[in-house]
Amino acid sequence: NAGVMQNPRHLVRRRGQEARLRCSPMKGHSHVYWYRQLPEEGLKFMVYLQKENIIDESGMPKERFSAEFPKEGPSILRIQQVVRGDSAAYFCASSPFTNEKLFFGSGTQLSVL
Amino acid sequence: AQSVTQLGSHVSVSEGALVLLRCNYSSSVPPYLFWYVQYPNQGLQLLLKYTSAATLVKGINGFEAEFKKSETSFHLTKPSAHMSDAAEYFCAVIRGANNLFFGTGTRLTVIP
Numbered sequence A: 001n002a003g004v005m006q007n008p009r010h011l012v013r014r015r016g017q018e019a020r021l022r023c024s025p026m027k028g029h030s031h032v033y034w035y036r037q038l039p040e041e042g043l044k045f046m047v048y049l050q051k052e053n054i055i056d057e058s059g060m061p062k063e064r065f066s067a068e069f070p071k072e073g074p075s076i077l078r079i080q081q082v083v084r085g086d087s088a089a090y091f092c093a094s095s096p097f098t099n100e101k102l103f104f105g106s107g108t109q110l111s112v113l
Numbered sequence B: 001a002q003s004v005t006q007l008g009s010h011v012s013v014s015e016g017a018l019v020l021l022r023c024n025y026s027s028s029v030p031p032y033l034f035w036y037v038q039y040p041n042q043g044l045q046l047l048l049k050y051t052s053a054a055t056l057v058k059g060i061n062g063f064e065a066e067f068k069k070s071e072t073s074f075h076l077t078k079p080s081a082h083m084s085d086a087a088e089y090f091c092a093v094i095r096g097a098n099n100l101f102f103g104t105g106t107r108l109t110v111i112p
Helices: none
Strands: A005-007 A010-013 A019-024 A031-037 A043-050 A053-056 A065-068 A075-079 A088-095 A108-112 B003-007 B010-014 B019-026 B033-038 B044-050 B056-058 B064-068 B073-078 B087-095 B099-102 B106-111
Touching (some): A010 A019, A043 A065, A043 A075, A043 B099, B019 B087, B033 B064, B044 B064, B073 B087
Antiparallel strands (some): A005 A019, A031 A088, A043 A053, A065 A075, A088 A108, B019 B073, B033 B044, B033 B087, B056 B064, B064 B073, B087 B099
């Protein structure tokens, strides 16, 4: 049973470009979470999704950021018009139910030049 | 809202010495508390979790944590540090609909 798969592992973008981060949850998991880890800071919650629904997006910046978890395919975290401050490690996690153990992916390191 | 605070961003211990990583929580309701470990270039792994069943929680790799309501603490301990324990450790609390709120992390260095 493969773990949570995130790709790409490293993503380099120039300012103004779009970044698309993908997350495939563990088999049988319908809950996906995105976190951002900035240097010298802890993980910050961004968004919690179930299949086709956004449950909690209280941690998402109001502009340029969006997330989806379609019926088929991976969850996508999309950042439009990236800025240097978006450079961070983005982690995805999944769980089968609420209040259950989260399984984390290895993250995507986004670097904005 | 529930939150956690980790005291000490860096902790160094000698191999074989006691490991103590501090976490204090703030919660108006009985909290669900977690300790996660992050090894270099990897995602987080769950070490242990507290769900009110027992105040002393045993986790993987010899780690344990004790929930102390009177001190609002959930410190992580290990009797004898190994070199392989060097990593970043995060305390976390559930807030809202399974939204994990993480502390800022403590980097553990083990000195041979």
